[in-house]
Amino acid sequence: MTQLLMTPGPTFVRENVRQAMAEQIINPDIDMDFYELYKETCQMVQKIIRTKEEVLILDGEGILGLEAACASLIEPGDRVLVISNGIFGAGFGDFVEMYDGIPVYFEGDFREPIDIEALEAFLEKDSDFKIATLVHCETPSGLINPIETICPMLKRYGILSVVDAVSSIAGIPIETDKWEIDLLLGGSQKCLSAAPGLTFLSVSRAAKALMANRDSKIRGFYANLTIWDGWYDKRWFPYTQPVSAIYGFNRALKNYFADGRVLERHANQAKRVREEVLSMGFDLYPKSGFSDTCTAIMVPEGMDEKGFRDKMLNEHGILISGAFGPLEGKVIRIGHMGDNCDGDKVDRTLKAMRALLGQ
Ligand SMILES: *Cc1c(COP(=O)(O)O)cnc(C)c1O
Numbered sequence: 001m002t003q004l005l006m007t008p009g010p011t012f013v014r015e016n017v018r019q020a021m022a023e024q025i026i027n028p029d030i031d032m033d034f035y036e037l038y039k040e041t042c043q044m045v046q047k048i049i050r051t052k053e054e055v056l057i058l059d060g061e062g063i064l065g066l067e068a069a070c071a072s073l074i075e076p077g078d079r080v081l082v083i084s085n086g087i088f089g090a091g092f093g094d095f096v097e098m099y100d101g102i103p104v105y106f107e108g109d110f111r112e113p114i115d116i117e118a119l120e121a122f123l124e125k126d127s128d129f130k131i132a133t134l135v136h137c138e139t140p141s142g143l144i145n146p147i148e149t150i151c152p153m154l155k156r157y158g159i160l161s162v163v164d165a166v167s168s169i170a171g172i173p174i175e176t177d178k179w180e181i182d183l184l185l186g187g188s189q190k191c192l193s194a195a196p197g198l199t200f201l202s203v204s205r206a207a208k209a210l211m212a213n214r215d216s217k218i219r220g221f222y223a224n225l226t227i228w229d230g231w232y233d234k235r236w237f238p239y240t241q242p243v244s245a246i247y248g249f250n251r252a253l254k255n256y257f258a259d260g261r262v263l264e265r266h267a268n269q270a271k272r273v274r275e276e277v278l279s280m281g282f283d284l285y286p287k288s289g290f291s292d293t294c295t296a297i298m299v300p301e302g303m304d305e306k307g308f309r310d311k312m313l314n315e316h317g318i319l320i321s322g323a324f325g326p327l328e329g330k331v332i333r334i335g336h337m338g339d340n341c342d343g344d345k346v347d348r349t350l351k352a353m354r355a356l357l358g359q
Contacts, residue, residue, distance in 0.1 A: 004318045006349050008139050008167055008294040008335030009190040013252075017194055020251035021244045028241040035235050041246060044253040045200050049169055049184055051176035054208075056228050057200045057249070059242045062166040062187030064223065065199035067095055069162045069183050071223035073131050073207065075216050076100035081129040081159065085114055085145065086138030087325050088164055096133070099219065104129070110138075110326075113289035114145050120153060127157035130210065134161065137168035140323045142296030142333060143286040144172065148179045155180045160207055166190055166199075170256055171266045171293035171337045182207040188245070191266075191293060193338035194252035197245050201225075255339075262341075266292040269336050269346050276350045277334075280357055285331045293337035296323070298330070305332055308356060316352035 005012050028034040042055040049055075058064050070092075074080060080101045084090040085108030093103035106122050108114045114134070132154050136147050151161040160182040165174060169184075171191035176184050182204040189196035203225060211218070211226050218224040227238040256262055270292035274284060277297055285296035299305040305322060309332065312318045321333040336346055 002317070003313070004345060004348060006318055006334055006336070006340050006345065007321045008333055008337060009187070010196050011190060011193045011335060011338040011340045012345075013193055013195055013248075014255060014339055016255065017248045017251045021195065021248035023244070023247050025243050028243050029237060032235065034241070034243070035232060037250060038241065038246060039232055041250045041253060042200075044250075044257065045186075046202070048253075048256065049165075049174050049176045049186070049202060050178065051184070051202045053177065053202050053204045055200060055202050056225065057198055057246065058222070059197070059239075059245065060199055060222065061189070061196050062164075062185070062199050065166070065185030065187070065201045066092065066164060067098075068199075068223040068225055069185060069201065070095040070099050070101070070133075071220050072211050072218055072225040073160070073162065073183070074099045074101040075214055078102065078131070079104055079129050081106060081132035081154075083114060083119070083132055083134040083145075083150070084108070085112070086110055086135060086143060087140045087323075087327065088138055089133075089135045092133035092135075092162075092164070110141055111143070111285060111287045113143060114150060116146060116149050116153070119150065123153070123157050127159065129157075129159050131160045131162060134163055136163055136165040136174070137172065137291045137293055139167040139291075139294050140296070140325070140327050140333075141285050141331065142291045142294045144168070144289045144291045146289075147181065148175070151179045151181045160204075160210065167293055167337065168291070170262065171341070172291070173263055176202050188249050188252070191338040192249070192252050192256060193340075194249045195245065197242065198249055266337065266341050269341050269343065270295065273334055273336055273346060273350070277353075280354060280359060285327075293335070293341075295334045295336065296327075296331040297333070299332060305329060308332065311356050312352055316348075316355070318349055318352050320349070
């Protein structure tokens with residue numbers, strides 16, 4: 001039985017994307033066509049995240065985007081505001097420390113979106129930060145943060161925003177420029193349903209200026225975003241590009257645009273999942289701010305969640321997720337994002353859950 005992947009990344013990868021990855025390898029440094037293909041791929045990302053600022057695609061999974069943002073923007077001794085109400089939000093602090101920044105945490109409830117008024121009150125007292133980090137969709141808890149309000153607020157205090165939108169880009173509308181986001185980053189393996197292995201990010205002019213005017217050098221090479229400066233004009237890449245991964249990603253982006261109803265479908269299917277799960281008798285982990293890409297269900301007292309997931313896989317061929325860190329054993333997650341977000345797939349998943357619950 002082929003396994004039905006319903007995890008919040010990696011997601012199902014269509015055959016045409018897999019075929020694109022099997023195409024003949026060319027030399028991406030010498031072949032001028034590849035520069036055009038890379039540029040076209042970046043332009044499609046710009047269109048999805050609605051930015052006119054530069055977009056880069058890096059050869060490394062989503063975490064490379066987080067690290068590159070921190071490595072390129074943070075200088076030793078910089079105080080960085082780490083807005084944290086989930087596992088990825090808190091994890092940003094570790095990257096800040098890795099590059100000798102000083103993380104200052106604004107912490108929120110894991111089950112609620114960041115409280116705008118509380119954040120504003122915090123900033124009124126202390127806004128001595130060049131940069132703030134935050135997460136749009138906290139995938140482990142299925143929660144969305146109001147970046148459309150937070151990022152413009154940070155800007156009013158002169159703070160640049162770095163936003164992890166790995167599990168929301170192409171599933172939930174994002175207006176990078178309108179919301180004044182300085183660095184927005186995503187990954188290939190979530191809502192865009194390409195293979196894992198690429199991260200992509202937008203860099204505002206303000207973020208570029210900060211990188212250009214640092215007192216200290218950027219540490220590292222792969223995570224240094226300035227090595228890309230002028231790549232297109234110079235027809236030059238800082239290192240040999242992962243041709244197959246870019247072919248696949250380019251195809252996945254074309255699939256997104258050919259569909260035309262992706263965001264609408266995410267909203268509809270997510271709503272259905274939430275309603276059905278509640279009618280099964282479960283509670284949702286977030287109290288509000290539900291993500292349309294991933295639903296986190298509370299594991300009821302006494303339920304063997306690992307056993308439940310094993311049965312989903314072994315008896316129904318459907319792979320769903322648990323969570324990790326402080327949420328391990330506490331939530332079950334359905335990833336209805338990207339090509340997982342399909343009426344039939346969602347049906348199969350919900351039916352199988354009901355069958356296991358004897359409903
Ligand atoms: C998936 C994801 C990443 C990438 O991290 P992995 O754990 O390596 O998959 C980063 N941030 C968020 C919010 C994600 O959902």
